[in-house]
Amino acid sequence: xxxxxxxxxxxxFVFLKIFLRDRQSIFFSLxxxxxxxxxxxxxxxxxxxxxxxxxxxxxxxTVAREFVDQxxxxxxxxxxxxxxxxxxxxxEAGDQAMVLVLPEAxxxxxxxxxTTNLRLLVDAAEVNQxxxxxxxxxxxxIEIERQFRDIEPMFQLAIEDVQARSQSYLDFLLPGLMxxxxxxxxxxxxxxxxxxxxxxxxxxxxxxxxxxxMDFITAxxxxxxxxxxxxxxxxxxFAVLVLGVSxxxxxxxxxxxxxxxxxxxLNLGFCLGSVAKTQQAVMAVGNIVIFPQIFLSxxxxxxxxxxxxxxxIAYMLPLSYVSTAMRDIANEGATLMAIxxxxxxxxxxxxxxxxxxxxxxxxxxxxx
Amino acid sequence: xxxxxxxIEITDLAKQYPLPDNKNETFWAVDGVSLSINRGEIFGIxxxxxxxKTTTLEMLEGLNDIDRGEARIAGIDVRDDPFKVKQVIGVxxxxxxxxxxxxxxxxxxxxxxxxxxDVSPMDLLESVQLTxxxxxxxxxxxxxxxxxxxxxxxxxxxxxxxxxxxxxxxLDPQAKRNLWDLVRExxxxxxxxxxxxHNMEExxxxxxxxxxxxxxxxxxxxxxxxxxxQHAPEPPAAPLHGNLEDVFLALTGHALRD
Numbered sequence: 037x038x039x040x041x042x043x044x045x046x047x048x049f050v051f052l053k054i055f056l057r058d059r060q061s062i063f064f065s066l067x068x069x070x071x072x073x074x075x076x077x078x079x080x081x082x083x084x085x086x087x088x089x090x091x092x093x094x095x096x097x098t099v100a101r102e103f104v105d106q107x108x109x110x111x112x113x114x115x116x117x118x119x120x121x122x123x124x125x126x127x128e129a130g131d132q133a134m135v136l137v138l139p140e141a142x143x144x145x146x147x148x149x150x151t152t153n154l155r156l157l158v159d160a161a162e163v164n165q166x167x168x169x170x171x172x173x174x175x176x177x178i179e180i181e182r183q184f185r186d187i188e189p190m191f192q193l194a195i196e197d198v199q200a201r202s203q204s205y206l207d208f209l210l211p212g213l214m215x216x217x218x219x220x221x222x223x224x225x226x227x228x229x230x231x232x233x234x235x236x237x238x239x240x241x242x243x244x245x246x247x248x249x250m251d252f253i254t255a256x257x258x259x260x261x262x263x264x265x266x267x268x269x270x271x272x273x274f275a276v277l278v279l280g281v282s283x284x285x286x287x288x289x290x291x292x293x294x295x296x297x298x299x300x301x302l303n304l305g306f307c308l309g310s311v312a313k314t315q316q317a318v319m320a321v322g323n324i325v326i327f328p329q330i331f332l333s334x335x336x337x338x339x340x341x342x343x344x345x346x347x348x349i350a351y352m353l354p355l356s357y358v359s360t361a362m363r364d365i366a367n368e369g370a371t372l373m374a375i376x377x378x379x380x381x382x383x384x385x386x387x388x389x390x391x392x393x394x395x396x397x398x399x400x401x402x403x404x
Numbered sequence: 405x406x407x408x409x410x411x412i413e414i415t416d417l418a419k420q421y422p423l424p425d426n427k428n429e430t431f432w433a434v435d436g437v438s439l440s441i442n443r444g445e446i447f448g449i450x451x452x453x454x455x456x457k458t459t460t461l462e463m464l465e466g467l468n469d470i471d472r473g474e475a476r477i478a479g480i481d482v483r484d485d486p487f488k489v490k491q492v493i494g495v496x497x498x499x500x501x502x503x504x505x506x507x508x509x510x511x512x513x514x515x516x517x518x519x520x521x522d523v524s525p526m527d528l529l530e531s532v533q534l535t536x537x538x539x540x541x542x543x544x545x546x547x548x549x550x551x552x553x554x555x556x557x558x559x560x561x562x563x564x565x566x567x568x569x570x571x572x573x574x575l576d577p578q579a580k581r582n583l584w585d586l587v588r589e590x591x592x593x594x595x596x597x598x599x600x601x602h603n604m605e606e607x608x609x610x611x612x613x614x615x616x617x618x619x620x621x622x623x624x625x626x627x628x629x630x631x632x633x634q635h636a637p638e639p640p641a642a643p644l645h646g647n648l649e650d651v652f653l654a655l656t657g658h659a660l661r662d
Contacts, residue, residue, distance in 0.1 A: 046517045050506065057505035237499030241557075244465045244495040245518040246487050404467065 043247065044254045051259030062267075065221055069213040069271050073279055076206045089113045090123035090135040100138045107136075127157055130204075134158040136173075207282065210275050211366040212335035215359035217271065218264045218294055219301045219329070223322060225260035226305030230402065231318040239403040249399035257302055264298045265291070285365035289372050293365065296382050297358035303389025304354070310396035329355040334363075357381035411565060411596050412441040412464070416473035418620075419459050433459045435620035436473065441613075446587065446597045448611035450604075450652060452661040456620040457600040458498070461567055464598075465495050478564050491519065494563030498570055500554040502542045508553055509538045512560060519561040532556045532586060548579025552586060559590075566590065568599040572606055584610050604648040618656045 055061060091107065093100050108115045116123065116132065126132045137155040156173070233239045242252065275281040283290070304325065312318035332346065333339075333355035342350055350356055361378035364370035372379065419434040434456040441447045449457045462468035464475055466486035475482040480489050502511050509525040516523030529535050532552040537545065545553060551571055558566055568587070572580045580603075587610060591597050601607055607614050608628045615625040624631055628648055635654055636646030 043517050043520065046514065050503070050510070050514055053510075054503055054505050233503075236501035237497060238501060238503060240467060240499070241495075241497055241502075242518070243467060244490060244493075244497070245515070245561075246490040246520075247518045400467075400469075 040254070040258075041251065044251050044258070047251060047255035048258035048262070051255055052262050055259070055263050061224075065217060065267055066270060069217050070274060072213060073206060073210065073271075073275055073281075076209055087113050087134070088116065088132045090116045090118060090126060090132040092120040092123055092135065092137045093117060094120075094140045095138055103138065124157060204281075206275075206279060207367055208338075208363070209336065210272075210281050210283075211362035212333075212359045214268050214271060214294070215297060215333070215355055215362050216330065216335045218268060218297050219326065219355055219358070221264050221267060222260055222298050222301030223305040223308065223326065225263065226256055226302045227308035227312075227322060228305070228315075228318055229256070230306070230309030231312055231315055234313075234402065235315060243399065243403035249397070252399075253306070253397070257299070260302055261295065261298050264294065268294055283366045284369040285367075286369070286371070289370075290362060290365045292372065293358065293361045293378075293382070296379075296386065297354075297362075300354050300358070300382060300385045300389055303386065303393045306393040306397050307389065310393070310398070310402055329353050332356070333359055335359055352381070354382070354385040357385065408442050410440040411443040412439070412475070412477050412598070414439040414441075414460075414464070414473070414475045417460065417463060417470060417475055418472035419456070419463060419468060420471045432620050434463065437617070437620070437622055438473075439615055439622065439625070441596065441598060443596055444591070444594055445612040446591050446599070446610055448607040448614035449598070449600045449617060450602070450607055450614055451600075451617035452602075452656050454661055455617040455656075457617055458569055460617070461569055461598070461600060464489075465493065465567060466490060491561065492564045494558035494561060494566040496551070496554045496558045496566070496568045496571060498573075500542075500550055504543075505541070507539045507541060508534060508556075511542065512556060515557045515560040521561060523560045528556045528559060531559070531589075533582075546579070548575050548582060551575065551579075551583055555583075555586065555590075563595065565596045565598060568597065570600055570602065572601065572603060580606070604652055608648045616652065616655055623655050624651075 089107065091104055093104060104115065104117070107113050116126070118126075120135070120137055123132060123135045127135050135157040137157070139153065139155070230239070272283070276283065308318055308321055308325065312321045330336075332342070332350040333353050334350070335355070339347055339350045339356060339360075357378045361375045361382065364375045364378070415438050417434055417437045418432055420430045421433045423429040423431055433454075437456070437460055439447075449460065451457045459468060463470050464477065464482060466482060466489060470483050477489050478492050480492070482489050503514075506514070508529060512523055512525035512528050516525075526535060526538065529538055532555055534545075534549060534553055534556065537549065537553075542550060542553060555566075555568070555571070558568075571587070572583055575583065584606065587597055587599070599611070611628065613625070613627050614631065615622045616631070617623065624635060626634070631651050632646060632648060635651040637650055637654060
C-alpha cells in the first residue's frame with residue numbers, strides 16, 4: 037500500500053492551490069516579517085563600514101609594533117589594543133568583529149628562520165566579512181614580512197572560531213521571525229481554516245462523501261507544510277540576498293526544525309478549530325495562544341533579558357523551543373545534537389498537541 | 405405496478421435532541437418515522453419548519469446518529485455501514501458554499517476524487533447546463549446556477565439515490581422550473597430522488613409520492629392525488645376543488661412556525 041493515497045495527494049495539491057491563489061493571505065504572511073527585517077536591516081547598515089579588530093600584543097617587540105601601526109593606518113580596520121580575555125569578551129558581545137593575537141614568539145631572535153603562528157579569533161556569524169578581511173590582513177602581513185626577508189613566509193594565519201553571539205540584531209531577529217511566521221501559518225492552516233470550512237458547510241458536504249478524516253487531516257498537514265516551507269524560503273532568500281543576513285548553520289537541520297515546528301502548531305491549530313465553533317471564537321482563542329508568545333518566546337529580544345519571574349514560563353512555550361532551536365542553528369551553527377533540550381521541548385509539545393487534537397477533532401462533530 | 409421495489413426502507417427512525425431552552429430535557433426531533441421509498445421514484449418530504457425533515461435526511465446521509473429504529477439504502481444498513489452508503493448516495497445540502505478560489509471544473513474533479521473516481525467535469529456541467537461557467541468560481545453563480553452546480557457535485561459518483569434538501573428555496577420562478585426539469589431528467593435516467601420542500605406546487609408537480617411530516621412524525625403519505633382526495637376540505641356545495649396547500653394546512657394547522 038502506498039504511504040499516501042491518490043485522494044490525499046490530490047486534496048493536498050488542492051489546498052496548496054487554494055493558498056497560492058489567495059494573494060491577500062500570501063501578502064500578509066510575508067508583509068509583516070519583511071517589513072520588520074527591512075526596518076532593522078537599515079538601522080543596522082552604516083554601523084559596519086570599518087571592521088572592528090581587537091589586537092592582543094603579547095610581545096612589545098618592534099616587529100609587532102610596526103605590524104600594529106600598519107593595521108591602524110589601514111582604512112579597513114578600526115583597531116582596539118587590549119588583553120586577550122577582555123577582547124574575547126568584546127568579540128562575544130559583538131563589539132569586535134575579530135581578535136588578532138600576536139604571540140610572544142614574534143619578538144624573538146629566530147624570527148627570520150621560523151614561521152610564526154598568529155591566532156585570529158572570529159565570530160562565526162561573520163564568515164562573509166571574513167572572506168573580505170583576510171586578503172587585507174594577508175596583504176599587511178606580507179608587506180611586513182618583506183621588510184625582514186624574502187625567502188620564506190614568516191607568518192601563517194590560524195583561524196580560531198569562537199562562537200560569539202551574532203553581531204547584528206537582524207541576525208538575531210531573523211530566526212525568531214521565521215518561527216513566528218511558521219506558527220501563524222500553521223495555526224491559521226488548521227485552526228482558522230477548519231472553522232471557516234465548517235461555517236460555510238464545506239465540512240458537512242465533505243462528510244457525506246466517503247472521505248476519511250485521516251485523508252482530510254493528512255492533506256491539510258501536507259499542504260500547510262509545503263506552504264510554510266515556501267514562505268520561509270522566500271523570507272530567508274530576502275534576508276540573505278537583499279539584507280545580507282548570514283546563516284551559519286546547516287540548512288537541513290534548520291528546515292528539520294521548521295518541519296517539527298509546523299507539525300506542533302498544526303496540532304495546536306486542530307485543537308483550536310475543534311474547540312472554537314465560530315470565527316470570532318477561534319480568533320479570540322487563537323489570539324490567547326499567539327499573542328503572549330510574540331513577546332515571551334524570544335522572537336524580538338532574548339528570553340534572558342526578561343524578568344526572572346517570567347523566564348521559566350517563557351522558556352517552556354512551544355514557540356520558545358522552536359525559535360531557540362532555529363536561532364541556535366542559524367546564528368551559531370549548532371548541530372541537532374547540540375540543541376537536544378530544544379528538541380525535547382518541541383517533542384513534548386508535539387505529543388501534547390497530538391493527544392489533544394485526536395481527542396478533540398471528532399469528524400462528525402467538527403463537520404456538523 | 406410492475407417492478408416496484410423499495411430502495412430506501414426506514415423503520416421507526418427517531419432522533420433525540422436537548423431542548424434549546426433547557427439542556428437537561430430532551431425532545432424527539434424525529435419520532436418513529438417509517439417510510440418505504442421505491443426505486444426510480446421522486447419522493448417528497450413536506451412539513452413546516454422544525455418538523456424533522458432535514459434531521460430525517462441527515463440520518464439517512466450519515467450526518468446524524470440514529471437514536472432509534474433503522475434505515476437501509478440499497479440494502480445497506482445506514483448505521484452499520486455508513487461509508488458504503490455514502491458510495492451510493494448523492495447529497496445536496498441546504499448550504500452550498502465551496503472552497504474559495506477553485507473553479508467549477510476543479511471542484512468537480514475534487515469531488516470525483518473523494519469517491520476515487522476520475523470524472524469528466526465537462527459532461528457533468530453539460531448535464532446541468534453550466535458548460536460556459538466551467539472556469540467560473542461558485543460565488544459568481546446565480547441562485548439557480550448554484551443549485552444546479554451542487555446537483556452536479558452530488559452526481560459525481562453516479563448515485564442510486566439523490567437527496568435534495570429544499571432545492572428550490574429562494575429561487576425565482578424561472579430558475580425553479582428549470583430545476584424541476586433537471587430533476588425530472590435525472591429521474592428519467594433511473595435515479596431515485598428524495599427531496600424536502602415547503603413548496604406545495606413543487607411537491608404536486610414533481611413528486612410521485614409524498615410524506616407530510618409534523619412534530620417528528622409522518623402524518624400522511626401517498627400520491628398527491630390520494631392526499632387531496634383524502635384530506636382536502638370538502639367542497640362547500642359546488643365544484644370547488646382543494647389543492648395540496650389546503651391539505652398541508654388542514655394537517656399541520658395555521659399556526660406560524662419559526
